[in-house]
Amino acid sequence: MKKSNIIVVALVVLGIFSCVPLKQFQDVQQREIDNKEELNRLQSDYRSMEVDNKELKGELERLKELVIGLEQDTLRLAKQNWALKNRNKELAAQYGEFVKNSSGNISGESKELLEHLQSLHEQLQKREDALFRSERELAVKREKLASASANLASMEGELENRNKRLYELERALSEKDSLMNxxxxxxxxxxxxxxxxxxxxxxxxxxxxxxxxxxxxxxxxxxxxxxxxxxxxxxxxxxxxxxxxxxxxxxxxxxxxxxxxxxxxxxxxxxxxxxxxxxxxxxxxxxxxxxxxxxxxxxxxxxxxxxxxxxxxxxxxxxxxxxxxxxxxxxxxxxxx
Incomplete structure (x- = not known):
């Protein structure tokens, strides 16, 4: 609150009843009761929001760690995938050269090479599938992380607003009590x-x-x-x-x-x-x-x-x-x- 507003609070907190009608007097009296009830409600809400905020921060940290782990796994899979692709390319070239030089006669050695090439290709496909799943999961987790970060920022903003209003209510009521004493x-x-x-x-x-x-x-x-x-x-x-x-x-x-x-x-x-x-x-x-x-x-x-x-x-x-x-x-x- 600005200093000028605090001065206004201190100057005006000197009377609760309305001017002439008793009904207006009762209305203002009820308003003071309502504000005290709101103060109690805000205090309760504030404590609850502090707990929620703490839990959300914990979830956010967990998601950050999970995203870091997924990023590392994705990077590792990508490196493995790149290495397998290069090895597959080399073996495919060797097999092609071998077939070309064998004049169509496939020996036991060429069958063994072919089987190894097929196995390598299957491994490559599995690694590519795993990489795709990891990238998809990483995208989902990143989206959740962004949402959790936005929720946390929103909650912290709301918490700050509640805290400010709580402070203003407590100050006004305390100021009034001091002046009445x-x-x-x-x-x-x-x-x-x-x-x-x-x-x-x-x-x-x-x-x-x-x-x-x-x-x-x-x-x-x-x-x-x-x-x-x-x-x-x-x-x-x-x-x-x-x-x-x-x-x-x-x-x-x-x-x-x-x-x-x-x-x-x-x-x-x-x-x-x-x-x-x-x-x-x-x-x-x-x-x-x-x-x-x-x-x-x-x-x-x-x-x-x-x-x-x-x-x-x-x-x-x-x-x-x-x-x-x-x-x-x-x-x-x-x-x-």
Whole structure:
């Protein structure tokens, strides 16, 4: 990869969710999962191709040795054939001279010479047949050798391409993980005034989660953010203002105790209103593009603790601010390769 492209990767690996619609957010999230699966598949294919490549190299070496042996055999047969032809020619001339001088009387000596000449001719024919077969086999082996060499070159090229794509995927995912760790530390440092019983900052599925307890942000059944909660959100907004490529999903969560008011129909309504309230405060306290933030209400349907205890319900009443890198440009760069 060119240095300019590596810089682009490093700059753009700072957000995974799409701008506003939750569907687009889910699509990009699925794309990251698909790329991790492709990375695993490429790693497996690469290992398999390395084995095939090694076997093909062994077969190529065997064919080279076989062709060398056939070339030597063919050369030896050709020399023998040439010598036999010369000897046959000499004997044929001697026999012709002998017949000419014998005035048609064929003696035992001439019969013996004739038989020797016939035997030599048969040997010559066999050697010529063997030479022909050797030359034909050599041509076939040379063709196989050329095909094996072409296959090896093709496989090595494919292996190089797979290795390059494998490297790019590993680099992109590693770069994203490193940046998300740095982002987690930055957010955590900005929120040191708040205790672990009020909020928690952690990484899950490659994203930074800021999980805020209900008591930090809201009174029971309310969606109006408290003054302390505004202070915490202002600090987060300050980080997001600096990290312009980070996209945000604000999720409101409630417990499973039924709730209804004159304004709200149920817990789902309450979780949506809380998410939008947090979103507005983030936008008010930082120079953040509204297109970077998605507000979603999850009601009681995504609990962190499904038991029916008061402590479990307390954990479930939370607001999560999910920060994630936008890998669209990274994926486009990888697709181009």
């Amino acid at each position: 740095a982002l987690k530390n930055t957010v955590a440092n900005a929120l040191t005034d708040f205790g672990s019983d009020e909020l928690e900052v952690h990484i899950k599925n490659g994203k930074v989660y800021v999980s805020m307890e209900e008591k930090l942000l809201f009174k029971s059944g309310s969606y109006e953010v408290s003054a302390i909660g505004v202070g915490a959100l202002a600090k987060i907004a300050g980080v997001l203002e600096q990290k312009k490529d980070i996209n945000v999903l604000v999720e409101g969560h409630t417990d499973d105790v039924p709730y209804k008011s004159a304004v709200l129909l149920d817990n789902w309504d309450l979780s949506v209103k809380r998410a939008t309230s947090v979103t507005r405060i983030l936008l008010k306290n930082g120079n953040i593009s509204a297109s970077r933030i998605t507000a979603a209400g999850r009601g009681e349907f995504v609990p962190v603790d499904s038991t029916k205890t008061s402590e479990a319900r307390k954990k479930n009443r939370r607001t999560e601010i999910i920060l994630s890198p936008n890998l669209n440009q990274v994926f486009d760069l990888l697709d181009a390769n």
